[in-house]
Amino acid sequence: MDRNQLAKWLKAPAKMGHKYSLHAVYFCTGCGIIEVPPVITARWDAERFGVIPVATPRQANLFLITGYVSVKTLKAIIRTYEQMPEPKFTVGFGSCPINGGMYWDSYNTIKHLDKYIPVDGWIAGCMPRPEAIFVAVTHLWTLIDKGMADGYKRYRENYKYYRANQEQLYGTLEWPPLFPIEDKNE
Amino acid sequence: MNKLKETLESAFSDLQVSIPEDDRLTIIAPKDAVLSILSFLKSKGYEHLALVSCVDWIEEEEFELIYILSAYMQKDDEYTDKEKTNIILKTRISREKPECTTVIPIFKNAEPYERELHELFGIHFEGHPRLTPLFLEREYKIPPFRKDFDTREYVKKVFDEIPFVEDKIGQT
Numbered sequence: 181m182d183r184n185q186l187a188k189w190l191k192a193p194a195k196m197g198h199k200y201s202l203h204a205v206y207f208c209t210g211c212g213i214i215e216v217p218p219v220i221t222a223r224w225d226a227e228r229f230g231v232i233p234v235a236t237p238r239q240a241n242l243f244l245i246t247g248y249v250s251v252k253t254l255k256a257i258i259r260t261y262e263q264m265p266e267p268k269f270t271v272g273f274g275s276c277p278i279n280g281g282m283y284w285d286s287y288n289t290i291k292h293l294d295k296y297i298p299v300d301g302w303i304a305g306c307m308p309r310p311e312a313i314f315v316a317v318t319h320l321w322t323l324i325d326k327g328m329a330d331g332y333k334r335y336r337e338n339y340k341y342y343r344a345n346q347e348q349l350y351g352t353l354e355w356p357p358l359f360p361i362e363d364k365n366e
Numbered sequence: 367m368n369k370l371k372e373t374l375e376s377a378f379s380d381l382q383v384s385i386p387e388d389d390r391l392t393i394i395a396p397k398d399a400v401l402s403i404l405s406f407l408k409s410k411g412y413e414h415l416a417l418v419s420c421v422d423w424i425e426e427e428e429f430e431l432i433y434i435l436s437a438y439m440q441k442d443d444e445y446t447d448k449e450k451t452n453i454i455l456k457t458r459i460s461r462e463k464p465e466c467t468t469v470i471p472i473f474k475n476a477e478p479y480e481r482e483l484h485e486l487f488g489i490h491f492e493g494h495p496r497l498t499p500l501f502l503e504r505e506y507k508i509p510p511f512r513k514d515f516d517t518r519e520y521v522k523k524v525f526d527e528i529p530f531v532e533d534k535i536g537q538t
Contacts, residue, residue, distance in 0.1 A: 255503065288501075338531055341529075341531045345529070348528050350503070
């Protein structure tokens with residue numbers, strides 16, 4: 181353990197725990213997932229940074245969206261995200277989740293991921309190099325330190341709007357709301 | 367391959383058979399003859415249906431269905447170059463009333479291809495057991511792979527209409 185960080189550990193042990201045990205849910209969307217196997221295996225060894233892939237969203241707290249998101253995949257993404265325990269962090273990987281990328285006029289690819297689920301950080305590029313994942317992870321550490329990686333809080337607070345956007349895209353959703361939606365107008 | 371070409375021309379009328387390249391045989395056939403040609407080719411050893419595809423010729427108001435066949439390796443000295451040959455069977459159907467008979471009785475693996483074409487081009491395959499949605503989640507008024515489907519207008523209407531959550535928070 182780094183002695184310089186001892187004060188931080190004593191001050192906020194939970195935060196430091198979140199920082200150094202980012203468990204990524206092994207969820208593949210689009211082409212970016214091809215960068216992830218070298219990242220988690222010996223060549224780049226993501227475990228140096230405390231990032232390991234886990235099999236189920238129940239054990240994960242980092243969600244990498246690794247590429248273009250089709251309408252059908254978004255449904256799976258929302259369900260996976262809602263199953264993850266808090267605190268949870270989402271990182272959009274590649275230019276497609278940011279604004280559609282090369283699929284900006286596609287009939288079946290959503291353009292802005294952050295309209296449907298909150299996103300804590302973006303990695304731009306098509307494709308980003310594996311090193312970019314580590315840059316993102318270290319940035320995420322800074323954000324967690326400062327309490328700015330608050331996507332899950334925003335999701336809880338503004339769930340009404342996120343749910344409304346999801347329903348606008350799909351018509352009806354097959355699952356009940358995650359948080360109670362209170363209508364202030366009534 | 368020339369032998370196969372002659373056999374095809376003698377067995378069927380109004381076919382246009384050509385050999386545009388080595389190891390490639392193109393057949394342009396009317397819609398009604400597709401089933402009999404495919405079963406004939408299957409009996410000749412071309413047992414692998416590699417692809418069923420479609421092209422939208424919007425100016426001619428026609429869809430072009432394309433079946434690509436090839437053969438598995440086998441010891442047969444009748445057509446020695448058979449293993450390498452791709453057979454491309456093309457047929458035109460009208461765009462107004464896109465209907466065609468299914469080829470599932472001959473090639474069972476045509477089922478997902480025909481479902482895909484039904485979903486993306488709106489072609490109705492008669493006799494297909496389940497023409498249900500395959501890939502797409504939403505319903506489209508015009509099937510999205512047709513040339514008159516305007517993707518930009520669709521994107522503007524559907525994805526760009528959804529507001530950013532930050533804007534919504536700012537309003538209240």
